[in-house]
Amino acid sequence: MMMWFSSAVGTILAGIVLSAPAPAPARPLSDAPAASRMIQDVQVPKALFYASLDASGYWLCDRELKRTQARRFDRLYGDRVVRLAGAITTREGSGWSNDAILTPCRRYADKRSARSDGDAAMQRFESVLSGMENRYGLSVAATGMASSPVPHGATINPSGYATILSAPPTGPITAPPIAPPPPPADGRPTPLPMTSEARAARERMMNPDDATREAAQALDRRIGRAERGNYVGMRIVRDPGPRFAFQFRRDAAATLARYTRDARFTSREGGLTRAELQPVFDEWWKRFEPFRLVGGGSVYEFDGVVRFDMNIDEAGFREIAARERWTLPERLTLRFSPPRNLRSIDPALARYVRVFARADRHPAIINQALLSGRIVLRDGCFRVTGGEEGGEALVIFGRDVELGLDAQGYMVLKHPDSGRAAPRIGERMMWAGPLGYSEADPNVKTLRARCGAGPIVAMGVPDSAFRSE
Incomplete structure (x- = not known):
């Protein structure tokens, strides 16, 4: 008995076939049923049946997905599978005995996941099929069969590889034009309506005026000289209106009060100085760079961290980090690339x-x-x-x-x-x-x-x- 499992979202039992029948004698390709149907009906030799299960869509519960995968399988491999089934049967028989086959079918939450698994199965099957064809003297070169449709506009070189030098463009997206608004009756532009909430939101997003900015810059220089080791820096905050905030590692409110009580300025507490964070940046940049892991990064004094933008997804990084036995410090944060797309070539x-x-x-x-x-x-x-x-x-x-x-x-x-x-x-x-x-x-x-x-x-x-x- 053989049982199949999957990492798909759901798996249910499809059926039990006892004493699987031997495949029918091979017929001419023009008379033979579709290869996917032969596999579904267990009418191929045992070795080919098991090799074809994933790629042919045999295991899919959803009928539409099953038909789609079967059509792709027949288009790519149909003639080759039928011919190989005949060759194996002629030489060795069906290979079936009184085996019991227990096969579940698989459910997917979305078609994209099913397509991805199907693509991977087809790539695996191509390798298995080629090996079996070589074993039984049915390589593509020996039979002259084409296993794949030639792309439109391609020419095939003596090497067997394709050349494509031109193709018509895919063309622009065609969308109906947006009708312009009717002109105002008096000929002057009509201002867009704005609610009081919208005006307040716009004001909150504005920066402080030039006079406030100049005063803040002067205060920033003064505090920076006097509060080394405690002063982190200056930035704009909105609470709710725009103000300059002066940030200190400790005693922020009291420290700022020694220099100003101007309502245009406020205090923030926390963060780390650049002098404390720069060694973390330098050390880990040097560690990451030989592995081509980091695309950019900076020191964020207000947040008290070093942040790197990574050229690799988290799974790939974890693999390298485990191999190198890295332990990341708390002050280091990483922003990873999205997970890798495992699909590559049809x-x-x-x-x-x-x-x-x-x-x-x-x-x-x-x-x-x-x-x-x-x-x-x-x-x-x-x-x-x-x-x-x-x-x-x-x-x-x-x-x-x-x-x-x-x-x-x-x-x-x-x-x-x-x-x-x-x-x-x-x-x-x-x-x-x-x-x-x-x-x-x-x-x-x-x-x-x-x-x-x-x-x-x-x-x-x-x-x-x-x-x-």
Whole structure:
């Protein structure tokens, strides 16, 4: 008996199949049922049945998700699975005995999680299927079968990898224009209505006037000289109106009263001086920098902490910290990047691409200059042409970018947090930068090993230049 478990939100028992039937004799591919149906009906050899369960969607409870995964499975692997089933049966028989199969089905809280698990299962199955095909003399090269649809506009090189040099732009978002307001009857602009609460809120967000600012700056210099070791600094607070607050480590109200009783100024207590916090900043910056963990940081005297903006998510950091046996001080706070997107490349496209290189770090700080170029695929390697520096360079994408197909069959770049149409490989794109990359990044090393030397452009999350304009 075999039982299957999942980390999905819910798992229920789907059924028990006793004495699983042997698969029917292999038929010509044109007459054979869909591979996913053969698996559902346990009409494939035992080894292939168990290898196919995850990728074919056999385990899904939701019928719509099950049908979607089965269609993807049949499109990518259908002919190969049917052919392999026949080869195994002919050589070794079905492999089934009086086994009992206990298989639960899985429920998901959302389609995105199901799709992610399905993508991962397809990638695992591709490796298993290729190995079984080699074992039974049915490799793709030997049979001449195509395992994946060719992206629209791509040409396949003798190497087996694809080239895409151009593609029509995805186009702008089409939305109905907003009708302008009718002109005022007297020809003069009509002021926007503002309630008394809105006016008060606007006043609270304003800074103190110039005279108050000059007086505060003079007082700041005076206190800074006289209260070294206790004085933290000056800042603007709103309680509720804008005032300058002078912050001290201890006895704040009494200390400020020795210098002024001006109602425009107030006191705050707490925090630490820069002299106390700077050693923490310097020590941990030096520890983090060799691992490319930190994108920026600063000393926050008023809060009494050092804060770093991290280029890595919390899970990745915890792994490194445990390995290095780091114990973080209380005065150090870290702001992590969002969790990594585990989806990378659609399994249908893997055979056409030498490497889909993504940075292993998520930059905490991104320059906002608008850069552009045409991203192409040349013999399986992504390159950018027509950029600001001219020539052609290899490309490494942002950590969470995905490679897939759009509804028209074009190869596109996707991002999980963007609801915008995905730009197509071969069209001109724009991105924020410049972004750096590190030769220490394992993905950069893989990119160079598979696509050669030369300049590399890191481009984060590009968008269609047509849409950006």
